[in-house]
Amino acid sequence: ETGVTQTPRHLVMGMTNKKSLKCEQHLGHNAMYWYKQSAKKPLELMFVYSLEERVENNSVPSRFSPECPNSSHLFLHLHTLQPEDSALYLCASSQVGLGYTGELFFGEGSRLTVL
Amino acid sequence: QKEVEQDPGPLSVPEGAIVSLNCTYSNSAFQYFMWYRQYSRKGPELLMYTYSSGNKEDGRFTAQVDKSSKYISLFIRDSQPSDSATYLCATPYSGAGSYQLTFGKGTKLSVIP
Numbered sequence: 731e732t733g734v735t736q737t738p739r740h741l742v743m744g745m746t747n748k749k750s751l752k753c754e755q756h757l758g759h760n761a762m763y764w765y766k767q768s769a770k771k772p773l774e775l776m777f778v779y780s781l782e783e784r785v786e787n788n789s790v791p792s793r794f795s796p797e798c799p800n801s802s803h804l805f806l807h808l809h810t811l812q813p814e815d816s817a818l819y820l821c822a823s824s825q826v827g828l829g830y831t832g833e834l835f836f837g838e839g840s841r842l843t844v845l
Numbered sequence: 846q847k848e849v850e851q852d853p854g855p856l857s858v859p860e861g862a863i864v865s866l867n868c869t870y871s872n873s874a875f876q877y878f879m880w881y882r883q884y885s886r887k888g889p890e891l892l893m894y895t896y897s898s899g900n901k902e903d904g905r906f907t908a909q910v911d912k913s914s915k916y917i918s919l920f921i922r923d924s925q926p927s928d929s930a931t932y933l934c935a936t937p938y939s940g941a942g943s944y945q946l947t948f949g950k951g952t953k954l955s956v957i958p
Binding site: 734775820832834836838839 | 849853877878879888913937946951
């Protein structure tokens with residue numbers, strides 16, 4: 731595996747379900763991110779983990795719960811979601827530090843549909 | 846303020862055309878700018894970045910920043926069907942080295958053979 735991999739690629743869940751999205755990066759980076767991508771809206775940063783510590787969460791609803799057990803893995807736990815949470819959830823990684831240019835490496839995303 | 850404005854299109858052009866994609870930004874503190882390309886069913890990937898004012902060229906792609914008017918442009922020469930994708934402009938928020946990128950909405954481009 732290379733780059734950033736996300737599973738599952740597609741997920742359909744009911745409003746009362748609990749599910750998790752998984753992300754793994756094979757690039758040796760020290761920061762990982764969750765972004766939400768909805769139609770006609772800019773990419774929304776949800777969570778940032780740098781050196782496995784959460785740095786920003788941008789006031790995301792508590793029904794989204796991130797977990798970063800190590801620098802290579804990132805999870806997004808989902809529970810009691812709303813239909814408006816249907817979107818493409820993108821995981822990204824980067825190597826922050828001296829000379830960082832802001833480049834993010836994205837996975838292919840998990841397409842979530844909430845019924 | 847951290848907004849970056851981008852017309853979502855869609856934009857449809859014939860093969861071989863010159864394409865101009867544009868963004869405007871509001872915060873004069875922004876120092877450098879990026880263009881990401883996102884193919885259908887894929888994540889975005891960095892296409893180009895440029896620091897401060899001026900042009901940067903890479904093959905058929907030219908990125909241009911006009912800080913006086915707060916305008917960012919991406920030009921594609923001799924456009925190809927393989928250029929069909931969504932193009933997103935972005936800039937780091939709170940300056941260089943920030944963890945956060947501010948993205949535009951993305952412009953969906955279709956190049957018709």
